Amino acid sequence: MQHNITWVVKVSFIPFRRWMALLFVLLLNAIHLSGFSQSSIDILKDEAESDDFEVKSGALMELFIAYRLLDLDSALNYAEKSQELSLQTGDSLMIVRTEIAIGYVYQEKGFYQLAIDHFKNALDIAQRNHFKDREKFVLNNLGLTHYYYGKYDEALQYHFQSLALREEENNQIEIAISCNNIGLVYYQIKDYNKAIEYFKKSLEIKKSLKDESKIEGTLINLGLCFSALNNYDEAVNNFTRVLKLCERNGCEDRIRVDALNGAGLAYYSLDNPQEAEVYLLKSMKIASNGGLQSHVVNNTHYLARIKKEKGHVKEALEMLNECQALAEEIDSRVWINKNYRLYGEIYALLKEFEKAYEYQTKYDSLSGLILNEEVIQNLANIQINYQEKENLETISLQKSEISRRTTLLILSMIIIFLAVVILVILYRNNQHRKKVNRKLYEANETIEKQNLELTNMNTVLEERVKERTQELNASNDALLKSNTELDNFIYKTSHDIRGPLATLQGVCNVALIDIEDKKSIDYFNKLSKTAERLNEILSKLLVINQINNSLISEEQIDFDGMIADIIGEQQNPETLKVISVEKEIQSGLQFRGDHDLLRIILTNLISNAFKFYNTSGRVESFISIKVFSNDLLHIQVIDNGIGIDENVSYKIFEIFSKASDMSDTAGLGLYLVKLAVEKLRGEIALSKAEDGFTQFEVTLPFH
Template sequence: MAYATQAFDLALKLRDSSRIIRGGRIKSAELRRLEHIDDAIVMALYILRIARRHKDTTEIKSLLNSLGTSHILRGEYDQALRYQFESLVIREKGGNKKEISIILNNIGVCYYKLNDIPSSIKYFKRCLELKRESNDKYGLDRLLINIGLCVNEMGNYAEAIKYITEGLNSCDGKCTDQIILEGEIALGDTFYDAKLFSESLKHLKISYQIAKRIDNFRFQVENILYFARIHLIKKDFEMAIRYLNEAENISLQKGYKFLLIDTYEVFSKLFNEIKDYKSASLYLSKYIAYKDSVFNEKVTSNLAQLHADFEERENLKTIAEKNQMLSLREELIQKQKIQLALMAAIALLLTIVAIMLYKIYRDKLLINIKLDQKVKERTEELRENNRSLTTAYELQQSKILKVEKESLIILSSVSGLCHAARLELTDGRAKEYIQKVANNIDQLSPLFKKTKEGE
């Protein structure tokens, strides 16, 4: 506390707004820890005004949460919920699931104190869901214990013990004294409601010893009240009165209105039990007065208005989310329509391309068939021409051979005549001509013979 005060005073001297806000928040938290609740609220409100002026959202969230917790301790649940809901709205805008879960837990605690168990468990379950989504283990132990307390109020003691034990086990043997204290008193409360008073006392004593060791006066009083109730059931009125007096003294000193309500209620029951109706009436009037101060018409109206406002905001948020979903769905439908149209267009184009390709293929096939036919026709024509040429050639050759044969016969006849003429002629000149003719015939004969041999 001394360091927090020094840091805050230094920030004031330096006129450093960010340090003033941070230092003031820390000092307010320390005041609340030391259970100087009124001073903690005054400090937090002063710093909250500065933080709002500088629009320091991070510090505003923390200060609102701090104020909500302080007002819970004072039993001012309408104020507590107002600050917690405002903090929740800011944190939901930020979207940080871990931060949102902290506020949901605190709102659940507030509704638990108001004995609105359905609302309390609703916020605790929302908190648990967010923690599991974000794999957030911070505060899981306390949350499970709180859910156990709600389940206990609904009369399901076995399930309540299961939740509380799970909360204590979630620390893996490293629970803080505060968590062990809260878990043990929760078990004591559950066994008390189940009328297992010996088992209840065992856990309550562990919780009370830790509360004494760490100077947690609120939980000291809560344990003491259970001691008083159990001794009242056992008809040990002297011990019950002693515990109730101790609870009243601490509660008056610390300003625990909600604990004074419980204290005076037990006092009234005790004096009715011992037939001291005057004292019973006195404490009943105190009980009514304190309960009216905490749960008066104004507070009830504020709570109803806060609940209605927040529910309206939740409904509007739900409507907005549904509208957004509808808008997204409509957008998705439009996109799907466009996709279907594109797919249909692509399918149509592919069909057209396929038809064109088939047509081109068919045309090529027909052309190839026609070309093959023409090639075959041309080949046949060429073959026919070749056969005609061959026949003409052979005929020509036959004629040539015939002429050659006839020429050879004529040449042979002429050659024989020349030979006979040379024998018969006496004229030298005539012989000479005949000889030249014979020579020419001799020269021609080999040519015809060669042609014949070549054939």
């Protein structure tokens, strides 16, 4: 991005100590140091209290220049004091300078309408007093501010006016700045080839002047265009080149912010969200410290997008809310509109389709206001007017010469012709007016008829909505009653069956003591195991009822002790293979929750890992259990067992669903886990770990 504000300092009658202070301040300002010599600043502050107008006004503007890159609030304070002084004395040039200074601060802070107001005041005074040098810079800043504000047709118009003045002076570096800023506008309206044309023109001028210290902004803008044209590798090359130039030569915070932001967006487009997030966070940190509000909005928006794509939808929504609040504060229509679109995507993921539709409608509406057909046409007209300026002047001279030679003949013919034309136009207008009035009358009748039909349709629709609402309420009541009856049935049936089942197991145990026949013993053993399995199924059915009807309690959870007990329960003497178990509990973890539900979750996940171990002798079986927290509690159970077929992974959390026949299970374990997790308002996910092992991850909120 190019900024083009120059401060005119009067040099007559300035004491030697002021020259030393000014030289020191400008030197530090040029190399972007974070502090100034206190003695030099004190000199300027003393002179700012002087009774001499020349001394006081010069000191105030010098203090503004000293602070404008480091402390915008202090810079604004000195600019406003200088403005009060200039208004008291009626110094037009000083008024223009102070208006530009105040507008610059508001532009940097992101308050674009305030900046535009001050720049327009400066432009009016500069044009009235023929301050050409001031006029071209004010036009440039008006173009930049309208660009930030999303008013691209007005931005382009001001930039071309500034370019015309600079071409009259043949100031090459300033022509390069205007070309760069014009390219930015074309970039925003997605005319990337036109934007690249102006950026390269700017770059060629700067290279011809052998001034590489001023090419960073143009390189950033070329990088943005290459990103838009999907040439992301070339874009990254441009941004990293800028960052290297900044390390070598130093540059403004805005340049670093733009380069880091551009690199982050390029990596984001290259499907490398981790690298993108690193660059965007660095960019946002510098922008926040420097008070660059619009850049903070930019970085926050794309960080929210990355959160959304990583699946952290709630975190993305919180970050987007912060972004939208700041965008509305600085009244940035472009970012407000982009945020509307992201809101729609996030609420669609959250299945809040009504909100998603609402924000999509807002996005479509504001998009039409920002870049409608009228704006596009204005942009085209402005470009055509500028490119054909010299041709129009030549044609105008030729027409003037012809006009001088044929004035008398043409004048008489024109008068006759105009008289005939006026009569024809009046007649046709009269006929046309009658036709229009007749059509308007017919149109009004049609509109009234359609309004009546719409009213009737709305009444019918309201009745249908009421009927559907009543049906839905009835269905919900029936479903609730059905669920309650099902819970009662499971509970009563499980208790009723357990008595006979216990009797059956007792008979089997007695028979195994008394019977010596091997075949009979084998039958009773199988019968006993079947009874045990049925007892296990009944127990899990009772757990389902317990989960559905229990009240959540809160107590401090000892994950280390709980996991140790569960592992001890799962040791199977019949398993010939040794299974190593690793557990990693975050040190000092404090979590309060329902002890029974958490034990159900951990027991079933760890039990599955033991049951479905890899029987191969060439594989060292292991189970890894991790418990840690960031904003949420995370429980991970990873094993290198037989794995889960991807074709059935989508239904493993359903009741009575089994992913493998290796273990004689009922298909209730993972269903119980899902019920318990949902009861605790958490989420469970099946995925592949880094080495391709099976990983179950449970995330739970802190209460």
